[in-house]
Amino acid sequence: MAEQFPLRLVSSYMLAEAVRHLVFERADGLPFVFAPGQFIQVHFHYADGKPTKRSYSVATIGAGDASPIGQIEIAVSYVEGGAATALLANLMEGETITASGPYGRFCLFDNDANQRYLLVGTGTGITPYRAMLPQLRKVIAARGCEVNLIFGARNEHELLYDADFSAFEREVPGFRYYTCLSRHARSLPRTQDRRGHVQLLLNELAPSAEGDIAYLCGNPNMVDESFGLLKEAGLPVPHIRREKYISSK
Template sequence: MSKFFPIRLLERRQIAPTVLHLAFVRDDGEALDYTPGQFIQIHFPLADGGTARRSYSCATRHDHRIACGEAVEFVASIVPGGAATALFQGMEIGDCLQASGPLGLFTLKPADANRRYLLIATGTGVASYRSMLPQLDAMIRERGVEVAIVHGARTPAELLFADEFLAMVDKHPGKFRYLPCLSREDLGDAAAFAGAEPAHGHVQDRLADLAPKPGADIAYICGNPNMVDAVVATLKESGLPMKDIRREKYISLK
């Protein structure tokens, strides 16, 4: 089991109607060995005397090691009545928590020789792909890999880190695509999302447009368990083998 270490709150912002963006710093003077796509666990006491833990994918844009003093970022859904939500909203800047990790294998693999990555997410699951941006930038430049990020949300306000994904579209035209899928509202102000390829519906509905190709594509899927299962089934129908389908399910806990 990973050892516990203290983290201190540096910043808290509400970046969407139901999402907090939190930045902590490790508070024991040590670095954090971290691979983009991994998660950390937060441990905290409950009012009834018990303890709880919650897992959050790191959103920090970094290649690997987070040096001493550098921020560890993640996003957390605001859950009414939720213990973790009450904890984060009640913290003062400078307060500390116990954490452990990083953990998880939802990471880009150096040995991959694919032509394209299909990175599919709903909600806060897209944080993992934000953390991978430096690696993806290097892969595009060094071996010409293509990237398509498909992000499902209800409204434009819930398209987390859209500006950063759109900056990658501008930087790598034809190599990096950003495909928001909105289930409730249209994209609205097109000028704010120039370069995006929006659609109404759910992420699995976009897969036909992407035409997954066995032997050329590797897919990552992160978010709602029902979405993950639906996308896996669709990708398998298109011929992608399970070894090229990598997934992480987010389960909302109060």
């Protein structure tokens, strides 16, 4: 069983109407080391005393490698009647929770030799890609590969970390940031905005079995449908890396 440790809330703000960004530090003063793309688990108890836990990707923009970070940032979606929502929505600065981790292998691999990454996310499934930005900068510079980030949301108000991804696109040649809005277009549309779901844009980008590695994170239906699309395009299964985000009460 992984070691548990206390996290103290440093600050927070609303990313969207139903998504809160929380910034923690380890209350025990020990360092936290993670690989971009990994997640932590928050441990707590139901009202009846039964223990439970929820998983949250680390959104912290660190050094781009497995170096200690001073703060652990996560994005939390509010679920009506959810036990984790009751805990994290009402958490005040200075209060502590219990966590463990990091976990997971939804990470960039050192031995990748592909020509392009297709990074697809919906909702809070976009958070691991925020943590990957420094690493992606290094990969693009070192290998000259292209990175296409595809973010699916209902409207522009649900584009979490939109300013971070937009700024990175301006700074880093080789990085393209696409948005797919299923309900309402932006008030000021961008060239790489699309209407509809991310699967349509995947088709537009013509996935290549020879040159692409794809990452899928977020809504399980999106992940499953995109996985099928990419397999039909010929991508080998090891080149389609998945992480499903399931809302739990």
